[in-house]
Amino acid sequence: MPINFNTNKYGDPRWVDSVLTGYTQDQYEIQKYATDLVSDTAEGSRPNITERHLEETFFFCMWMLRCIDESTLSSRFINEMRDYVVREAERERDPDAIEAMVQGIGLDAIRLKDTFSVYFVDFIRYSKKLTGNAYRLVFHPLSGGRVEVESKILVNLYRERFVESAFNFLGSISKPNALDAMTELGEFISSVKQDYLNRRKKEAVDLGSVDSSKFPPCISEYLKLMREGVNLPQMARFTLVSFLHKVGMSSTEVIALFRSAPDFNEKITTYQVNHITGQISGTVYSPPKCAVLLSNHICFKGEDPLCNQEWLKHPLRYYQIKKMRDIKNTPKASAEKK
Numbered sequence: 648m649p650i651n652f653n654t655n656k657y658g659d660p661r662w663v664d665s666v667l668t669g670y671t672q673d674q675y676e677i678q679k680y681a682t683d684l685v686s687d688t689a690e691g692s693r694p695n696i697t698e699r700h701l702e703e704t705f706f707f708c709m710w711m712l713r714c715i716d717e718s719t720l721s722s723r724f725i726n727e728m729r730d731y732v733v734r735e736a737e738r739e740r741d742p743d744a745i746e747a748m749v750q751g752i753g754l755d756a757i758r759l760k761d762t763f764s765v766y767f768v769d770f771i772r773y774s775k776k777l778t779g780n781a782y783r784l785v786f787h788p789l790s791g792g793r794v795e796v797e798s799k800i801l802v803n804l805y806r807e808r809f810v811e812s813a814f815n816f817l818g819s820i821s822k823p824n825a826l827d828a829m830t831e832l833g834e835f836i837s838s839v840k841q842d843y844l845n846r847r848k849k850e851a852v853d854l855g856s857v858d859s860s861k862f863p864p865c866i867s868e869y870l871k872l873m874r875e876g877v878n879l880p881q882m883a884r885f886t887l888v889s890f891l892h893k894v895g896m897s898s899t900e901v902i903a904l905f906r907s908a909p910d911f912n913e914k915i916t917t918y919q920v921n922h923i924t925g926q927i928s929g930t931v932y933s934p935p936k937c938a939v940l941l942s943n944h945i946c947f948k949g950e951d952p953l954c955n956q957e958w959l960k961h962p963l964r965y966y967q968i969k970k971m972r973d974i975k976n977t978p979k980a981s982a983e984k985k
């Protein structure tokens with residue numbers, strides 16, 4: 648059964664209470680399954696998600712995560728759940744079931760014959776992070792404000808919508824309400840949180856000889872978002888890896904840094920980093936120019952005076968200038984000038 652966000656009952660603390668205080672086999676299973684999923688995710692293992700009681704367990708986990716209140720942990724859990732529901736959706740062959748699944752999370756899509764018609768606003772909104780021409784509106788005929796897409800494309804829109812709905816749901820729970828509703832699991836929640844924080848501390852990587860105070864705002868923002876548990880768009884990841892490598896971090900250090908990302912996958916990250924840093928391809932890639940980052944909406948220059956110079960065209964240039972200014976301002980350099 649797919650996860651349906653259209654029902655209000657899961658947002659009500661009385662529902663949480665009914666699961667905690669009920670004595671049926673189902674209620675016991677939901678509690679047990681949810682506590683296992685959350686503690687596995689906090690330990691850094693892959694949670695064993697199964698179909699049984701999936702919807703109730705998912706929402707119960709959301710309440711627990713609201714109590715724990717660690718954004719990277721919440722993101723990691725939501726990503727695991729997202730990957731599970733997407734795998735199920737990809738396996739689904741019945742177009743009616745796919746339609747029910749996407750409508751269940753509030754995506755405006757209607758089954759045609761073998762394809763689906765998506766409201767163009769939803770199409771634009773959920774295709775933003777997806778790359779490829781198949782996700783650009785100009786490559787689709789638009790009729791009556793709707794876009795016709797194949798199920799493969801629809802499933803990827805569903806993926807994005809799922810993440811948005813999950814975060815919206817999580818954000819809609821007030822923390823005091825969550826703590827109150829989950830009093831019975833208070834000890835378990837505190838110990839999961841403590842174990843999780845201890846593990847994060849052990850995994851924390853410092854940037855070594857690299858001077859992060861000289862980073863341009865875009866790079867600082869990517870690092871901040873990653874530490875907060877936000878999944879970076881592909882281009883931002885590429886920029887971050889190529890930038891950090893160019894300013895002196897080794898591939899091993901960069902991989903270790905990505906360990907804190909919510910969707911960290913050792914094998915994929917190692918491959919991508921080694922590719923960008925030239926160990927696989929033989930080509931050492933440079934970060935894109937500012938204009939490219941700006942057109943991809945991942946330039947965060949704000950009011951930064953250096954970024955707002957017309958001649959500043961590249962994030963690496965920013966770092967070099969800041970480093971040079973620093974050298975010039977050292978007491979020795981100032982004394983030599985005199």
Ligand code: SF4
Pocket residue numbers: 863864865866936937938940941945946947948954955959960961962965
């Ligand atoms: S102007 Fe360039 S260096 Fe500055 S934040 Fe934007 S992309 Fe980064």
